[in-house]
Amino acid sequence: MKRVTIKDISKHLLLSTSTVSRALTDDKNIRKETREKVLEAAKELGYKPNPSALNLKSGKSNSIGVIVPEMITPFSSKILEGIQNVLSGSKFRVIVAQSNENPETERTNLLMMEEFRVDGIIINLCHETYNHKLYQEILDRGTPMIFFDRIPPSNLDVPKVLVNDQSTSTTMVEHLISTGKKRIVNLMGPKTIRNAIQRADGYKKALYKYKLFDDDLVIETEGTSFIHAKEAMKRLIEKGVVFDAIFAFTDSLAIGAMNYLLEKKYRIPEDVAIASFSGTELSQMVFPPLSTVEQPLVEMGETAVELLLEKIKNPTSKNRFVQLKPELIFRRSTIAQQSHQK
Amino acid sequence: MKRVTIKDISKHLLLSTSTVSRALTDDKNIRKETREKVLEAAKELGYKPNPSALNLKSGKSNSIGVIVPEMITPFSSKILEGIQNVLSGSKFRVIVAQSNENPETERTNLLMMEEFRVDGIIINLCHETYNHKLYQEILDRGTPMIFFDRIPPSNLDVPKVLVNDQSTSTTMVEHLISTGKKRIVNLMGPKTIRNAIQRADGYKKALYKYKLFDDDLVIETEGTSFIHAKEAMKRLIEKGVVFDAIFAFTDSLAIGAMNYLLEKKYRIPEDVAIASFSGTELSQMVFPPLSTVEQPLVEMGETAVELLLEKIKNPTSKNRFVQLKPELIFRRSTIAQQSHQK
DNA sequence: TTGAAAGCGCTAACAG
């Protein structure tokens, strides 16, 4: 019941606590046999270091805060998997908080992380600018922050990791064009998210190139849930816009749009092809499965921690900006199959 | 940059640290004006207590460990939302770990939580019995544990929270029967999960009642992902089993089965109706949307923390077993709509 | 009502 401390070991072995500490910390100033004796006793007595004591001493909390906008989709889950890959077995623990797409909640989470004295924060924003000042303040007060996926504007000099939204979007939209589609909608997500704009830019580039662009084809959604996509599709159709394909900001939006269309008896992809951008299991969980830009999410998580550990070790290190390479996956939502009855 | 400590306040005010501490901890042995003076100075200087120091003193870590089998589906996300609802603004922080449906990883996570000296653990098992001994050991060593959703066998006396799997399953299956279905498959999930068996029992009860039971209709899956459902469906069909409805253990399994059938040109629900059990957004994200037993997941998370806080406050308190009431939601996957062209 | 001092578990500077 009572935890074994370094003192217990020292009493047991008739040594001083400092000697025990030295053995445990692999200090050079100790005789080999002594160290071994201590290590053995530690194991025997079931000694586990007390993190609070370590933390008090070092002034660090040995924990890393991860703040994500949501955990409804498997997106954040994948990121966390990457983070845990790197951190498991290390002294660091992971504290997770969700902002529920609400910048005020994000603010609370950030302040909470600071109070907990986390050694660093890894964050995926839910609004591009809302908490901009706070990010700067936290950085100034000495907590390193790494941004991934939805990052702040470039006037904030911080380490970042994401995929190249723009050029990948262009490629995906070109794929749609290559299948013969001419009226491609961009279901672009909210303008308050940087990536939505980036991906829209990539989309535009492709459409300009093939002289297919039309303002009516770009439609903003109020949020990122599948419900927002349904609303947007409704608006679009009521407005009388004709379209034969959709390029959506995320899997959730693509799915919302697809379900709305299926309900209205559209055939996918014959009447309307759908492509999305994300890389979560969701794209394979719907029918027909979605063509999508698959981001290397686990790797993104891993990279984010690595950038953070770098910053923790050397706070004055240069702020790196890592771009990962996504993969384009083509599935049934954009490629018709020859039909055959069951 | 440097954190403000209680000492800084004491120097600033020419008081002793103990007085400052008293003011901050709402001790009665302090003059009102002194307290106010201290509080004001604390605010002015931007004082934030150092959790590590508190923890070292109290021997507690003021953190709560949450261990979930997966975060691919929004299930755990909802639970975490409930947990954060109760805990936000409290002194407790939440440490999350995923077991990836692997009992060995679960074991590692449990030991990690113990090393971190969490004040308690909230856990959703990934295997009914694998780590049974370890649960008991951790409890014996003094860390309270609350189990939710997938709970251990009843010979482990611990607080638990879940919904009534069995009787709710019966009701849902009776719904399928009421729509005229006679050959209802139970896609039951792995037998190593208690709830799978419970739900199967509920299913059987309904089928016995209406004399519809047939051993061939019960099919176990190897795991809980949508891929396992596809495999199971394939096996079932190859075996030549005739069926007109499916009752699935979870949303993921229901979705996997549905997609497999849609691919094979079955009509849902006309050829095969599908009902599931879970309560995540997933059931609404597919087409047709799934009829499902919607569990109050946020509430489940809230209840779990409350049970835990109770145990933390009073370790000898009786182990409560809370059953929450789920809601049956009927959607298009079991109820055909009159068809009309777009 | 306040201050001085001890101590939570651990590390590290300083002696020996």
Next chain:
DNA sequence: CTGTTAGCGCTTTCAA
């Protein structure tokens, strides 16, 4: 190579 001592930030006796 090992022991003594101080101190991280805070709470809590014990005295005053």
